[in-house]
Amino acid sequence: MRRDTGDIDNMLVVLADPAAARGSSGARQRFGLYDGVAPDVNRGGRLASWYVLEAAVAWVAGRVVVAAALGLVHFLTGSVADNGGKLDHTGLLGWDAGWYESIATHGYGGAGEESRRFFPLLPLLVRGLCALPGLAGRQGAVLLVVVNALAFALTVLLARLARAEGFSDPAIRRVIWLSALAPPAFVLAMGYAEAPAMLLAVGAFLAARSGRFGLAGLAGLLSGLCRPLGLLLVAPMAIEAARGPRSASPRWWLPRFAAVVSPAAGAAIYVAWSAATYHDGLAPLTMQRDAVRHGAAGNPLSVLWDAAQGTIHGEVGTGLHVPWLLAALVALVLMARLLPASYPVWCALVLLTVFTGSNLDSSERYVFGAFPFVLVAALALGRRTVWPFALAASVTVMTVYATLTFTLAYVP
Numbered sequence: 001m002r003r004d005t006g007d008i009d010n011m012l013v014v015l016a017d018p019a020a021a022r023g024s025s026g027a028r029q030r031f032g033l034y035d036g037v038a039p040d041v042n043r044g045g046r047l048a049s050w051y052v053l054e055a056a057v058a059w060v061a062g063r064v065v066v067a068a069a070l071g072l073v074h075f076l077t078g079s080v081a082d083n084g085g086k087l088d089h090t091g092l093l094g095w096d097a098g099w100y101e102s103i104a105t106h107g108y109g110g111a112g113e114e115s116r117r118f119f120p121l122l123p124l125l126v127r128g129l130c131a132l133p134g135l136a137g138r139q140g141a142v143l144l145v146v147v148n149a150l151a152f153a154l155t156v157l158l159a160r161l162a163r164a165e166g167f168s169d170p171a172i173r174r175v176i177w178l179s180a181l182a183p184p185a186f187v188l189a190m191g192y193a194e195a196p197a198m199l200l201a202v203g204a205f206l207a208a209r210s211g212r213f214g215l216a217g218l219a220g221l222l223s224g225l226c227r228p229l230g231l232l233l234v235a236p237m238a239i240e241a242a243r244g245p246r247s248a249s250p251r252w253w254l255p256r257f258a259a260v261v262s263p264a265a266g267a268a269i270y271v272a273w274s275a276a277t278y279h280d281g282l283a284p285l286t287m288q289r290d291a292v293r294h295g296a297a298g299n300p301l302s303v304l305w306d307a308a309q310g311t312i313h314g315e316v317g318t319g320l321h322v323p324w325l326l327a328a329l330v331a332l333v334l335m336a337r338l339l340p341a342s343y344p345v346w347c348a349l350v351l352l353t354v355f356t357g358s359n360l361d362s363s364e365r366y367v368f369g370a371f372p373f374v375l376v377a378a379l380a381l382g383r384r385t386v387w388p389f390a391l392a393a394s395v396t397v398m399t400v401y402a403t404l405t406f407t408l409a410y411v412p
Contacts, residue, residue, distance in 0.1 A: 050156055050159065050160060051156065051159040051160075051163075051172060051173070051176055052156055054159075054173060054176050055152065055155040055156045055159060055176050055180075056152070058155060058176045058177050058179070058180035058181065059151065059152045059155055059180055061177075061180060061181060062151075062180035062181055062185055062186070062188065062189060063148070063189055065181065065186065065395060065398055065399055065402065066092075066186050066189040066190075066402055068399060069186065069399050069402035069403045069405075069406060070091065070092075070402075070406060072399075072403050073089050073403060073406040073407055074089075076407070077089050087407060088407070088408050089406055089407050089408065090405075090406055090408060091406065092144055092189060092190045092191060093140050093143070093144070093190070093191050094190070094405070094406065094408075095190070095192075095405070095411070095412055096118070096191075096192055096193075096412075097143070097190045097191030097192055098191075099111065099114075099115055099118050100118060100122055100123050100126070100143060100191050100192070100193065101126075101139050101140045101143055101191060102115065103115050103118060103120075103123035103127075104122075104123040104124075104126040104127045104130065104139040104142075104143060105127075105139045107127075108120075108277075113278075114287065116274060116278070116283050116284050116287065117283075117284055117287035117288055118193075118284075119193070119225055119226055119227050119228065119230075119267075119270055119284065120225060120270055120273075121193075121196065121222060121225040121226040122143075122146075122147070122193045122196055122226065125146060125196075126139055126142050126143045126146060127139070129142050129146065130142055140191070143191040144189075144190075144191055146196075147188070147189075147190070147191055147192065147193075147194075147195045147196070148188070148189060148195070150195040150196050150199050151180075151188040151189070151195040153199055154179065154188070154195055154198050154199040154202060155176055155179045155180055157199060157202045157203060157206065158175055158176070158179050158198075158202050158371060158374070158375075159172050159175055159176050160206065161202055161205060161206045161209075162175045162375060162378070164206060164209065164210065165209070165339070165340075165375075167375075167378075167379075170382065171378050171379055171382060172378075174377075174378035174381060174382065174387065175374060175375060175378040177391060178374050178377055178378055178381075178391075178394065179371070179374050181391065181394050181395050181398055182368055182374060182377070182394055182398065183364065183368075183394060183397040183398045183401050184364045184365045184367075184368040184398075184401065184412070185368065185398060186398055186401060186402035186405065186412070187365055187368075187412050190412070192365075192412070193226055193227050194365065194368070194369055196222075196226055197223065197226045197227045197229070197230065197369060198369055198371055200219045200220075200222050200223040200226060200230070201219075201223060201230075201233060201369075201370075201371060202371055203215070203216075203219040204216045204219035204220050204223060204233055204236075204237065204259075204263075205236065205240075205342070205343075207219060207259075208236075208237055208240035208241070208259055208342075209240060209340070209342075211244075213240075213241065213255035213256045213258065213259040214255045214258070214259075216237060216240070216255075216259040216262075217255065217258035217259040217262040218262070219262075220233050220234075220237060220259055220262035220263040220266065221262040221263070221265055221266040222266060223263050223266060224262065224263040224264060224265060224266020224267040224268070224269075224270075225266040225267070225269060225270060226266075228267065228284070228285055228288065229350060229353065229366070229369065230263050230266060230267060231263055231264055231267050232263070232346060232349045232350060232353070233263040233346065234260060234261070234263050234264055235342075235345050235346060235349055236342035236343070236345055236346040237259045237260045237262075237263070237342075238260045239341055239342040239345060240259070240342050241256035241257070241259055241260050270284060271284065271285070321360040321361075321363050321364065324363065324364050324367065325351075325354070325355070325360070325363060325367070328347075328351060328367050328373060329351070331373050331376045331377065331380070332344055332347055332348060332351060332373075334376055334379075334380065335347060335372055335373075335375075335376045338376065338379060339372060339375065339376070343372040343375075344372070346370065346372070347370045347372050347373060350366060350367070350369070350370040351367070351370075353366070354366050354367065361411035362411055362412060364401075365412055
């Protein structure tokens with residue numbers, strides 16, 4: 001490869017000749033990866049080594065974008081009302097966030113049968129905090145504080161993982177900004193489970209990749225209790241557990257075994273509770289297959305084709321999912337060339353889950369929740385002439401998506 005080749009050219013070479021790219025240290029470095037460790041940033045102290053200050057600035061920027069979208073919605077609502085019309089809208093506790101608030105307030109019994117499709121970790125956490133003095137009856141506010149605090153922790157931990165994987169300093173900073181300002185990232189400010197789910201997934205990968213399988217098991221267990229997709233962490237944990245020299249000692253295999261089975265164990269706890277309470281243990285999983293939600297399993301190619309055809313018949317919202325999903329497929333190929341196998345395997349399972357559902361609503365959020373896509377985007381957008389425009393475009397699209405979400409025109 002030429003020394004002056006840009007990142008887009010590098011990406012095309014990696015896709016066209018994966019064997020050569022995988023063995024090329026120069027290609028990895030131009031993408032922002034190093035064969036050893038990332039450059040030392042300890043000179044600025046612990047805050048610098050964890051990128052806390054930059055993460056805080058990016059976190060604030062994300063909330064400013066969401067606040068701007070909310071302000072725009074309120075302006076539009078007032079303008080429509082002045083002209084005798086009505087614009088339906090919602091806020092940070094709209095869509096799925098309202099379900100989490102209701103479960104935290106009334107429990108599954110009081111929130112209604114449909115609430116069981118939402119896994120219990122986040123509402124249980126909020127419910128527990130609201131038992132503290134002065135917080136009773138403030139489930140909505142506590143929910144928002146919790147998810148926004150966890151979103152900040154997610155950005156910090158994701159930067160730490162990128163550094164552990166050998167990302168260069170500029171690449172780590174791009175990871176930070178994309179984690180806060182990617183188009184679907186507005187859900188991290190809403191009362192959604194994305195922040196805890198992503199934080200636990202990042203924690204599981206970071207722990208497993210550094211050989212701390214006990215911590216990986218704990219993160220996996222909580223991930224299985226957080227969202228149905230937490231089950232998919234079984235595969236990458238199995239890959240990481242099989243790495244390195246093997247031993248028959250229980251001290252070697254027990255933590256690894258625990259890390260592998262813990263995501264399934266977490267989900268099994270909720271399923272068992274559902275079976276004991278409602279005599280329908282699989283309902284939390286099967287409810288998602290309803291046509292108005294994720295939809296029944298189907299042929300992935302047919303799902304994409306039907307979505308693309310929807311644009312011809314005026315279903316623009318459905319058709320808008322297609323470019324993002326195609327971009328995710330390209331990113332998955334690039335991921336397989338640049339990152340360890342556990343990352344693309346997990347993301348492939350997430351994409352397969354999205355593609356096999358007849359309803360593509362929320363697909364951008366699901367892909368964003370598979371955080372290695374953020375890592376790959378940070379590597380692919382490293383060219384200095386590309387990155388500022390890419391970030392500005394990301395902020396613009398994030399604002400549009402948030403505005404459409406709050407006006408009930410887009411399903412987050």
